[in-house]
Amino acid sequence: xxxxxxxxxxxxxxxxxxxxxxxxxxxxxxxxxxxxxxxxxxxxxxxxxxxxxxxxxxxxxxxxxxxxxxxxxxxxxxxxxxxxxxxxxxxxxxxxxxxxxxxxxxxxxxxxxxxxxxxxxxxxxxxxxxxxxxxxxxxxxxxxxxxxxxxxxxxxxxxxxxxxxxxxxxxxxxxxxxxxxxxxxxxxxxxxxxxxxxxxxxxxxxxxxxxxxxxxxxxxxxxxxxxxxxxxxxxxxxxxxxxxxxxxxxxxxxxxxxxxxxxxxxxxxxxxxxxxxxxxxxxxxxxxxxxxxxxxxxxxxxxxxxxxxxxxxxxxx
Amino acid sequence: xxxxxxxxxxxxxxxxxxxxxxxxxxxxxxxxxxxxxxxxxxxxxxxxxxxxxxxxxxxxxxxxxxxxxxxxxxxxxxxxxxxxxxxxxxxxxxx
Numbered sequence: 001x002x003x004x005x006x007x008x009x010x011x012x013x014x015x016x017x018x019x020x021x022x023x024x025x026x027x028x029x030x031x032x033x034x035x036x037x038x039x040x041x042x043x044x045x046x047x048x049x050x051x052x053x054x055x056x057x058x059x060x061x062x063x064x065x066x067x068x069x070x071x072x073x074x075x076x077x078x079x080x081x082x083x084x085x086x087x088x089x090x091x092x093x094x095x096x097x098x099x100x101x102x103x104x105x106x107x108x109x110x111x112x113x114x115x116x117x118x119x120x121x122x123x124x125x126x127x128x129x130x131x132x133x134x135x136x137x138x139x140x141x142x143x144x145x146x147x148x149x150x151x152x153x154x155x156x157x158x159x160x161x162x163x164x165x166x167x168x169x170x171x172x173x174x175x176x177x178x179x180x181x182x183x184x185x186x187x188x189x190x191x192x193x194x195x196x197x198x199x200x201x202x203x204x205x206x207x208x209x210x211x212x213x214x215x216x217x218x219x220x221x222x223x224x225x226x227x228x229x230x231x232x233x234x235x236x237x238x239x240x241x242x243x244x245x246x247x248x249x250x251x252x253x254x255x256x257x258x259x260x261x262x263x264x265x266x267x268x269x270x271x272x273x274x275x276x277x278x279x280x281x282x283x284x285x286x287x288x289x290x291x292x293x294x295x296x297x298x299x300x301x302x303x304x305x306x307x308x309x310x311x312x313x314x315x316x317x
Numbered sequence: 318x319x320x321x322x323x324x325x326x327x328x329x330x331x332x333x334x335x336x337x338x339x340x341x342x343x344x345x346x347x348x349x350x351x352x353x354x355x356x357x358x359x360x361x362x363x364x365x366x367x368x369x370x371x372x373x374x375x376x377x378x379x380x381x382x383x384x385x386x387x388x389x390x391x392x393x394x395x396x397x398x399x400x401x402x403x404x405x406x407x408x409x410x411x412x
Contacts, residue, residue, distance in 0.1 A: 023382045070362075077359045084343045087325070093345060153342070157363075296347075300322050303348035 014215045019145040022088035030214050033207065034144050035089050037216065042082035043100045043107035047281055049075045051115040052124065060118060067164045068121060074157045081150040088146045101286045109267065110193050112275030119172055119179075119186035125165010127187070127194040130232060133158050134224050135198065143215030166235070173239045180240075187236070188244045195259070196267045198225040204264075229257045325374040326352040328359075330366035338370050349373075 001009070006025050013020065020026055049072050056072070059065035083093055099105035110128055115121070136158065139151040172183040199205055199221040211217035219227075229248075236243050247260030269275065323345040329338035341360050346352035352371040360366065380388055396402050405412065 021382065023379070025383075073358075073362070077362075080344060080359055081342060084325075150342070296323070299347035299351060303351070306348060 011214075014143050017143075017215075019148065020143055021145045029210065030216075031089050033210060033214070033216065034147065035086055035091050037207075037211070038082055038086040038089075038147055039091070039096050039099070040106050040108070042079050042086060042096065043105055044111065045075050045079035045082060047100075047107045047111045047285060050281055050284055051111055051113070051277075052121060054115055055118060055121050058118065059121075064121075064168070071125070071161050071164060074161065078154045078157070081153055082147075085144075085146040085150045097289065101282065101289060103273065103282060106271065108197060109270040109275060110197050111281060112270050112277045113189070113193050114277050116189070117182050117186060119169065119182040120190070122165050122168030122172065122183065123186035123190040125161050125163075126169055126235070127165075127190050127232070128197070129158060129161040129165060131194045131197040131228050133162060134228050134231075138218040138224075141218060147216075166239075169239055169241070173241065183239070184241050187241045191244050192263065192266075193270075195225060195228070195262055196270075198222070198228065200264070200267070201262075226256055229259050233257050323347050326356075326371045327374050327377060328352070328356045329370040329372070330356075330360055331368035332366055334367065338368065341365075343374060346371075 007027055010020070010026060010030075020030075052068060052072055056065060056068055059068050083096060086096060087093060096105070100107070110131075115124070133155065136151055136155050140148055140155055142148045142151065169183050169186075172179040199208075202208060202220045202222045205221055208217065208220060212220070233243065233248070245260045247258065249258055250256075251258045270278070273279075325343055326346055326349075327343050328341050330341050331338045344352065344355050344359060346355050349371055353369055356369050356371060361369070392398075
């Protein structure tokens, strides 16, 4: 088959909602789009461990500490599922990590904001994981099999993350004046960065059209963002916190909450590496990788030695 | 030691007694023991399993997706392999 026929067959399968598997023929653009997106997603999971790691030793109770540890461990696992999915496309793990550590690869801009108080653990779980879930649920049906399957596992685990975050805020909101203020302050700081997690508006999203056409993406950035606002507003009311958007109001005719203008200049700045924490996050990632080198080497040396011993004892027998 | 030397392993988990092991994903590990230990940490944190198999990915031979038709098409018209193919009277119960 020539490339035109192959492309035609490929699109026929996409339209019929058939999954594309790693060994199937796929257009190079589809492969590259997926590698970029899955790798960014994987990087986001493991960089996302860093802002929360600060609070493992500062959690107010043992219950909170155990939950936070479990959540961070989940994120390491999510990173692993996603790196494996990316690797099925023919890119190796070390290349992906090198690209993260050199600053060449991107990850979600949200993790370049600082975590200033314990209430931030609540706001991250509620808003950041809430936004992530909305992005991730449609990906369970994405056209590339390994990515879709990884997302099913991720989504199953993610709902506990959001609930534990919401519970943290609920506890603070039912506490002292000072605690309520702390919760509100965290919501004020995390609201807009969470809104930005859905990416540029539809007219400015350069990858969206192709991703929608090939079934990687099922809903546009703005659709998902609207869903997030509609879902979050009533949850904020239960907590008794306000969302820091003076233009937020319910639109009777559409049945949606209308929201104010997003500061895209800030968004672009953070993406380009100038957010409050870009440098420190990458520094910590690189340090963790470099300091772990001896463990990786030791495990390899031990495995090699054991394999050698095994083959020697087989020869004797 | 080359950092790229950790091979890829496929992980299979038996979720309950009496069920078969099912493929759940893959991971890198220096050796089989480490692959089992890491599988435990990644894939069974929520009581998903009672037994783990790991197989180094390079040892798996897969059918060729381009041969899919030749491989599986012949089964399509052999409906006489299914019980519903046979015409039997209604009064015959439970067969």
